[in-house]
Amino acid sequence: MAVYTDVAADELADFLKQYDLGELLSYKGIAEGVENSNFLLHTSKGSFILTLYEKRVAKNDLPFFLALMTHLAEHGINCPLPVKARDGKALRELSGRPAAIITFLEGVWPRKPNATHCAGVGEALAKMHLAGADFAVRRANALSVSGWRPLFDAASDRADEVQPGLRAFLAAELDYLSSGVWPSDLPEGVIHADLFNDNAFFLGDQLSGIIDFTFACNDMLAYDVAICLNAWCFEPDHSFNVTKARAFLNAYGRVRKLSQAEEAALPLLARGAAIRFLLTRLVDWLNVPPGALVKPKDPLEYVRKLRFHQSVTSVRDYGLIPSGLVA
Ligand SMILES: Nc1ncnc2c1ncn2[C@@H]1O[C@H](COP(=O)(O)OP(=O)(O)OP(=O)(O)O)[C@@H](O)[C@H]1O
Numbered sequence: 123m124a125v126y127t128d129v130a131a132d133e134l135a136d137f138l139k140q141y142d143l144g145e146l147l148s149y150k151g152i153a154e155g156v157e158n159s160n161f162l163l164h165t166s167k168g169s170f171i172l173t174l175y176e177k178r179v180a181k182n183d184l185p186f187f188l189a190l191m192t193h194l195a196e197h198g199i200n201c202p203l204p205v206k207a208r209d210g211k212a213l214r215e216l217s218g219r220p221a222a223i224i225t226f227l228e229g230v231w232p233r234k235p236n237a238t239h240c241a242g243v244g245e246a247l248a249k250m251h252l253a254g255a256d257f258a259v260r261r262a263n264a265l266s267v268s269g270w271r272p273l274f275d276a277a278s279d280r281a282d283e284v285q286p287g288l289r290a291f292l293a294a295e296l297d298y299l300s301s302g303v304w305p306s307d308l309p310e311g312v313i314h315a316d317l318f319n320d321n322a323f324f325l326g327d328q329l330s331g332i333i334d335f336t337f338a339c340n341d342m343l344a345y346d347v348a349i350c351l352n353a354w355c356f357e358p359d360h361s362f363n364v365t366k367a368r369a370f371l372n373a374y375g376r377v378r379k380l381s382q383a384e385e386a387a388l389p390l391l392a393r394g395a396a397i398r399f400l401l402t403r404l405v406d407w408l409n410v411p412p413g414a415l416v417k418p419k420d421p422l423e424y425v426r427k428l429r430f431h432q433s434v435t436s437v438r439d440y441g442l443i444p445s446g447l448v449a
C-alpha cells in the first residue's frame with residue numbers, strides 16, 4: 123500500500139474547502155502503487171482521487187503532468203482530469219506535500235492480462251502518442267540513459283545481497299547501453315513511460331482509460347512501446363509470451379505504424395526499459411522508508427526480462443514480420 127504521508131480528516135476537510143466538491147463523506151488510503159500517496163475521496167459530489175506527490179517527482183514537473191492529462195483528455199484519451207480549486211489552480215499543497223485532486227476513472231486494472239488486454243493497451247498507447255503530438259510543454263526523461271548511472275551508484279554496494287552477481291551484471295549492461303549504442307534519431311514525442319497493467323483500467327476486456335502520468339516525458343515513442351512490451355508481454359514465471367507481444371504490437375501498429383528503424387531498435391530499447399525498472403526497483407527494495415505502507419516490487423523480475431532481450435536479434439522474436447518483408 124502506498125501511503126507515505128498520512129492526512130488527518132480535519133486537515134482534509136479544510137483542504138476541500140478550497141474546492142467546489144461538496145462535503146467530504148469518507149476517504150481512505152489506496153492499497154496500490156509505489157510512488158505517491160493516493161487517497162480515494164467520496165464527497166457529496168462524487169468520487170475523486172487525491173494524490174500527494176512524493177520522492178521521485180520533482181515539484182517543477184507537476185504542472186507538466188497536470189497540463190498533459192488535461193490536453194490528452196481534450197484530445198479524446200480517456201484519462202483522469204485534474205480538478206481545479208475555486209482559484210482556478212489544480213496544484214496545491216497538503217501535509218507538506220504537493221497535492222492534486224483528479225477525477226475518478228471507472229474500471230479495474232487486469233491482474234492477469236490476456237492478449238485482448240495487450241491489444242487494448244497497444245491501441246491506447248498509439249492513440250496517446252498521436253494525441254500528444256501537439257502538446258507544447260516539454261519535459262526531458264530524467265530516467266533515460268544518463269539517469270541510470272546514479273541509480274546504479276545508489277544501489278550497487280548492496281546489489282549482491284539481492285542476488286549474487288547482480289552488481290557485475292548491471293555494471294556490464296550499463297556500460298554497454300551507455301557506450302554510444304542508444305538510439306538518438308528515432309521519432310520522439312510525449313510518452314507515458316510507466317504504462318504497466320496497474321495503470322490501465324478495463325471494463326471487461328475493453329480498455330476504459332489510462333492513469334498515472336507521473337513519469338510522462340518527451341522521449342522516443344518506441345521506447346514507450348518497449349516499456350509496455352516488458353510490462354505486458356511476460357508471464358508470471360517471466361517467460362516471454364509472443365502471442366501477447368504480437369497482439370500488442372499489431373494493435374499499436376494499426377494506429378501508428380512503427381518505422382523499420384524503430385522496429386530494429388526494439389530489442390535495444392527493451393533492454394534499456396528493463397534496466398530502468400530494474401534499477402528503480404532495486405533502489406526501492408533496498409530503501410523502504412520506515413513506517414511507509416508500501417510493498418516494493420521485485421527487481422529480479424527485470425533481470426530475467428533483460429536476459430531475454432539480450433538474446434533477441436530480430437523483431438521476429440517479438441512475433442512481428444519485419445516491415446518491408448512480405449509475410
Ligand atoms: N483517476 C483514478 N481513478 C480511479 N482510481 C485511481 C485513479 N488514480 C489512481 N487510482 C488508484 O490508485 C492506485 C495508485 O495510483 P497510481 O498508479 O497513480 O499511484 P503511484 O503510486 O504513482 O503508482 P505506480 O506504482 O503505478 O507509479 C491505482 O492502482 C488505482 O487503484
Ligand SMILES: N[C@@H](CCO)C(=O)O
Pocket residue numbers: 156157316318399402403419
Ligand atoms: N511501474 C513501476 C513502478 C512505478 O514506477 C514498476 O513496476 O516498477
